[in-house]
Amino acid sequence: MSEGLIAPHGGTLIDRLAEGGEAESLAEAARSLPRLALGARPLSDLEMIAVGAFSPLEGFMTRRDYESVVKDMRLANGLPWSLPVALSVSREDAGRFEGKQVALTDEGGQALAVMEVEEAFEYDKRAEARNVYRTEEDAHPGVAALYAQAEMLIGGKVRVFRRQRHEDFLEHRRDPKETRAVFAEKGWRTIVGFQTRNPVHRAHEYIQKCALETVDGLLLHPLVGATKDDDVPAPVRMACYEALLAAYYPAGRVLLSVFPAAMRYAGPREAIFHAIVRKNYGCSHFIVGRDHAGVRSYYGTYDAQHIFREFAPGELGITPMFFENSFFCRACGSMATAKTCPHPDDDHVSLSGTRVRQMLAQGEMPPPEFSRPEVARILIAAYRSA
Ligand SMILES: [Zn+2]
Secondary structure (H helix, E strand, O other), X not given: OOOOOOOOOOOOOOOOEOOHHHXXXXXXXXXXOOEXXXXXXXXXXXXXXXXXXXOOOOEEOOHHHHHHHHHHOEOOOOOEOOOOOOEEEOHHHXXXXXXXXXXXXXXXXXXXXXXXXXXXXXXXXHHHHHHHHOOOOOOOHHHHHXXXXXXXXXXXXXXXXXXXXXXXXXXXXXXXXXXXXXXXXXXXXXXXXXXXXXXXXXXXXXXXXXXXXXXXXXXXXXXXXXXXXXXXXXXXXXXXXXHHHHHHOOHHHEEEOOEOOOOOOOOHHHHHHHHHHHHHOOOOEEEEOOOOOOOOOOOOOOHHHHHHHHOOOOOOOOEEEEOOOEEEEXXXXXXXXXXXXXXXXXXXEOOOHHHHHHHHHOOOOOOOOOOOHHHHHHHHXXXXXO
């Protein structure tokens, strides 16, 4: 499987998916176990753990890992890891589940996995908010989700015997072992991952292509897990990516695949997390733009780049590629950034996010230097039918 690709985080691609006879006996055992229904985020986490996207995690975090991650951005064994992957339960369930096996179910009650609940523990939500999100304000969507969690955490390994059923983007769903197989088959050794939860405009296209000039392939990996209600819906974004790739990218150099993680909006900490997880999918490089995974004004524009300095070179394994805000410059006659263009702002075609949304909602095409018309048309149609 390696074929010269980067090793997974911690060295081994974790596989917590049971198959065949093992899956049948787990499903049978699950019938008589106490049950815990998972909400959207833990359900997404369960899938990410099962397929190895969260390697080296084999389950939800126990206290030592949880506390070490919150405080030091490392698992208890010292390996970098920036976001808690924790499962909250009521105090009553915590007492009932500790030291036992529990069947994890989806929201409809369908059993998916067996968890060995190693321990149940208290946690400090405010400390997690401060350390992970850099704010205790519940106006931050990640903090609000944290405060809404139940009062205890349970940690322990999981074994998944039934995959969560997905009905959308089936042709673009690939587990880490599948993206790795595609990369190996294409003969790519260096791959740059691009995280997005937004439509791709010229600015993003430019930095993707700058990165692609120096590596073998691009993994365009849009997040389709739980997001805020005001983010552009995933099906619209996917239609935009498909139109953009068909018209402007060499087919043999790009893989479009969905990233089923839930969004936490943790800014800098989430940038590290996104990089580590993409390494598990086989990426050697990862693009970190301005305000990566941020929300409103909680983080400085380049905080998500600066945080990478807190790790020694090579500790993360994956190489971050940092980009500044880019724009079309009429004087340069090309896309550029402050690093490459000496001209004043008047020469730059730049529009605020708010202005672009207004234009699209009114059926007005943004300038072609800002958005590809193929993308703008899809967004206009989506705004009009909303
Ligand atoms: Zn210029």
